[in-house]
Amino acid sequence: MQETTLGRTDSSTGRRSGLIPTRMQALVKRAPAPGAELQEVDVPEIGPKDVLIKVLAASICGTDLHLYGWDEWAQGRVHPPLVFGHEFAGEVVAVGTHVVRTPIGAYVAAESHISCGDCYECRHGLQHICRDVRIIGVDRPGAFAQFIAIPEQNVWPTDRRFPPRIATIQEPMGNAVHTALTTPLAGANVVIFGAGPIGLFAVPIARASGAKKVITVEPSQYRLDLAQRLGSNVVVNPLQENVQHRVLDETEGEGADVVLEMSGNATAIAQGLQVLRSGGHISLLGIPSGPVSLDLADGVIFKGATVQGISGRRVFGTWYQTRGFLDSGMDLSPVITHEMPLSDFHTAFELVRNGQSGKVVMYPNGMPE
């Protein structure tokens, strides 16, 4: 790849670091069909309020799998060709003219939701549910590439003592933090449904937030083992035992104070309502693929239960909390089960698809030493 000066900031006053290539490797969803391709494309241009980031690590989210597999949701939302991916960390190599607080060379992760700033929700400090949100790697070019351009407002400065593999998972960890901290957990019996990466993150987060007992429900033994390794006090395989009975047994008959639904599975959601005690709280993060039939009378109304929908994470309240957990020594390494160069994307997506993995991290600019 030919190195050259960038020459692409919109103004002579924009700053840039040394040599930046004009072309880069990127994983591109080329056509409205399953799959993706590694291609050479232009390094993205930056606007006056944008920064250009050299991607040091990018991790795969369930959303990326939807996109890769080109399911119904992807077909309705995404317009190929598109570089996708939205969990990443890297180094700032160029900044636009109106960038004010991000220096060249900054080590950063990024909030993936670009909020409009003008809608009712944004004007209430609820940017995470902005009604005109645009998502990196979904609605605009993403992070499975050597470089990415994003607005400065989405940059999250990160301490260099956290390597790129940890820095990149701050974004999905933020989903878990936001979900877990919606309601107080101190002294609470917490049941987590689904031990994909976000569910796995939630285990140590709930433990560190004072949960009395964390019970993880998940049909994959591989993931249950990870949950246990991350500190889940109890793990339950719903294919092998009655979830409701087990939760009652483990909670002296009280039931769950808090349920964190991370699976999107309709049966799990129904079970979540069943195991909840009266006055309990259930947060829904996992996205069901269709309508879900619920016993609202017994599951929600008579119980006086609270059902909280969770989308994204607080910008940047959740990021500060996430940083707090990392700073205080929380070790999330066990969740990262696989790492590989971006060129092995085929293997990476296969691992995510078959569930024999935690978080999979890819390196667009070469493996770390």
Place this chain on the structure above:
Amino acid sequence: MQETTLGRTDSSTGRRSGLIPTRMQALVKRAPAPGAELQEVDVPEIGPKDVLIKVLAASICGTDLHLYGWDEWAQGRVHPPLVFGHEFAGEVVAVGTHVVRTPIGAYVAAESHISCGDCYECRHGLQHICRDVRIIGVDRPGAFAQFIAIPEQNVWPTDRRFPPRIATIQEPMGNAVHTALTTPLAGANVVIFGAGPIGLFAVPIARASGAKKVITVEPSQYRLDLAQRLGSNVVVNPLQENVQHRVLDETEGEGADVVLEMSGNATAIAQGLQVLRSGGHISLLGIPSGPVSLDLADGVIFKGATVQGISGRRVFGTWYQTRGFLDSGMDLSPVITHEMPLSDFHTAFELVRNGQSGKVVMYPNGMPE
């Protein structure tokens, strides 16, 4: 009816007021079948912590209609013979030996849920969702009678300037207060689904709590007219227009900040989620008769919405708030559309059944002068 001294308190130190009959008229569900009968039965005995109340007014709740009609729920819960009814007001005429703060002659209404005091919820101050709750007129003898015995802990002293017809509706009004005040309403666009008595109560309560605009959705024109009379800024008949479009029109495209679901109707619940803005709050009070199919992804999760199940009312936090609204002059008279002696119960239940009514009040001890 023969008058005699009561002689029924469990101890010679219990106090009683003058002459109390031994027998009384009561509406009795005699057999596990539709209907009920007016009968002469024993005036109830009182235990050491109970009070005996002469019922000056008793109003009909939807629950009573289930019981009267002997539907599936009633068949599973109620054991005839039973005097039913749980909304009432009256005068204390006898008190048990351990009654400490309720004098003979006190004018009172009553909380209908008798909580156990020992369960996890009770020990958290959440008696309204006690897991061993017993309901007056459902699990023990009720208020469609000349006298009723209840524990002193359920008594709510009421100012005599509120006549029995108003005093008795404090209980269902409490449902509306509890539902409405679960989330701040000041400056909010509030949509109420269902204009039965509780939905109707909710209209002035929401207005008095600072709602910017109250929109009532209800298929009965009779009830929509009542809603308007009670101050609903907008009324919508879902049989005649598109609810979602109308709500968006009325809210400058923002949608509802708060939805109060008082109907239990599955379509209404689905519409409630549709009209809710991102970050909005929906309280569910109406009890659906079966499972409800919901679009949790778009209706709850992506919106970051809060769904709050509502059961009963705070004991006695809600009662204080209810008193506050009454004290500050809230006029709920329009909700009370019919009044009659208990002996006209047939007519009364027919009015409730056909929906051409608001709240129906019955008088077991004669019509007020």
Place this chain on the structure above:
Amino acid sequence: MQETTLGRTDSSTGRRSGLIPTRMQALVKRAPAPGAELQEVDVPEIGPKDVLIKVLAASICGTDLHLYGWDEWAQGRVHPPLVFGHEFAGEVVAVGTHVVRTPIGAYVAAESHISCGDCYECRHGLQHICRDVRIIGVDRPGAFAQFIAIPEQNVWPTDRRFPPRIATIQEPMGNAVHTALTTPLAGANVVIFGAGPIGLFAVPIARASGAKKVITVEPSQYRLDLAQRLGSNVVVNPLQENVQHRVLDETEGEGADVVLEMSGNATAIAQGLQVLRSGGHISLLGIPSGPVSLDLADGVIFKGATVQGISGRRVFGTWYQTRGFLDSGMDLSPVITHEMPLSDFHTAFELVRNGQSGKVVMYPNGMPE
């Protein structure tokens, strides 16, 4: 005054409406001493994200009086020469190149706090307590002038059915809304200390938010009369009666559920803690001029009371709530006791100083027809 095209936006792509003068009349604090002068000065220039507003009304805040009188606080904060004033409404007449949602001709009010957007608080959606806040008319040129330039992010579009005199008081009304809505008021006994304009605004706001009873404590009879006219159920002159006794009398011995402290007077703050019931909430908006000695043991700790400091208003959550109250018909006209051209500023400040006034509104571009 000579009319000319503005020619002052920083870029040829900024938009402007017809003829804008180059010079204007403005009230200028010229020197570090009491008083101010009406002068002709340059119409302010606008940056790329700014708008230029023709000021149709500007109202006087207590802060302006501090500035005018040049007290200790003003001496420590303000650097003359300065055009001051921060409550205003007007019409947008020019916009910078990066202004995206505000059209020329828009009728607007403005948030007076310009937040940095980068500090811990701003990144938590708490711009009202930004640690690097700059205040219009205090830290940069203000609104007692024919034109003012402010960042677009501070603009609040206002409906033209509210005349400039009402539009300008949205800002201080917002203080009252923010103070009053920090805690639920439905069914609550609310005591307001201080019936200056913000305390007066709080009266109908508390009433409209469901307060059971509003009690206003204020030594000026003129202002007590205004409080009564605005709906205060009880008014108490602390010079004439014992505040604590009266509050207990008026609340059946319970005490205040909520205290709104709008006076900044040390005695009032102490009384506020005294009249508060156990578990009550007191919001402090009034700014004491020095340290205040408090009985924390009896007033706060044993009571389990909550003391909430209040600064500014939520941006823009409070503005939406304020709009909601205005839209639903709240009439704040009685608070506006005097209106005059800007040139009568001398009289205006004298009225504010002597307390024989509610809110005083000035018109820099001529009285409305």
Place this chain on the structure above:
Amino acid sequence: MQETTLGRTDSSTGRRSGLIPTRMQALVKRAPAPGAELQEVDVPEIGPKDVLIKVLAASICGTDLHLYGWDEWAQGRVHPPLVFGHEFAGEVVAVGTHVVRTPIGAYVAAESHISCGDCYECRHGLQHICRDVRIIGVDRPGAFAQFIAIPEQNVWPTDRRFPPRIATIQEPMGNAVHTALTTPLAGANVVIFGAGPIGLFAVPIARASGAKKVITVEPSQYRLDLAQRLGSNVVVNPLQENVQHRVLDETEGEGADVVLEMSGNATAIAQGLQVLRSGGHISLLGIPSGPVSLDLADGVIFKGATVQGISGRRVFGTWYQTRGFLDSGMDLSPVITHEMPLSDFHTAFELVRNGQSGKVVMYPNGMPE
């Protein structure tokens, strides 16, 4: 001491365990003067709703020291002769006729506040701030004795795997839990002022509740060492360094998100407000001995800070949370620095007085084996 059957329950149907003495050893404040005496007194009688408990351990609270030393507060509140002490654990040996859920032989601790059940606060589920509260060992006979009688409603069943020394400290630990959990701590920088036993308890509680960093401020080196041993990330001696500077240094300039004031010291309270960031939360548990002069303007109002008074603990919400922390393995043993028989009370109180101790536990019925 002569053993005999109790024969003291008010009814022949009360139950009792085997032989209970008629007389017992108790620490009695005999006269309105400093000091106390070990005496033989009658074993207390129980009412119909009471239980009699054999005290296996009783610990000393600061309140007991006030009583022992007979300071101004004690003189105004306490009426000798009185058996004092209110932190204890033991075994139920007799129950009144109306006791329904506590069996003979139950191993229990107790809530020390006996609430009236009838006041505004009690009827809102806020028994911890009951306005007619009576405190064990202050307003009625206490626990520095071989036996104590208390209402069944105050009993807290405890698992036998926690020895009496741990069971007895649940009560003061509850103060710390209640104080710490008033506001979310996950990801927060928490500063604790005062490392007496409650402050020391707060250290692991805050850590277990997700605090990013716990900073303890305390002038006694002995106690700072204990704080460090219990997990405080930073310890600060205010006699040796500038508290505000150190806190800012340790928090990257942000200041404290949360302050827990456990000292009651006026200087500490003022420093607590200084180190608090804008929008921060300070809980006040420590009771100042007189009025405290505060800079409300800079410390509370401009910051938009929340000051929360803390009294007692939630009944029984806090007890459940406390149990949760103990169940999940929190080790509070380091706080218990001294244990001795009740007869050594002189030494015990001296240790508490001179500050060279954490929690001191006494054994009225002999040291455990």
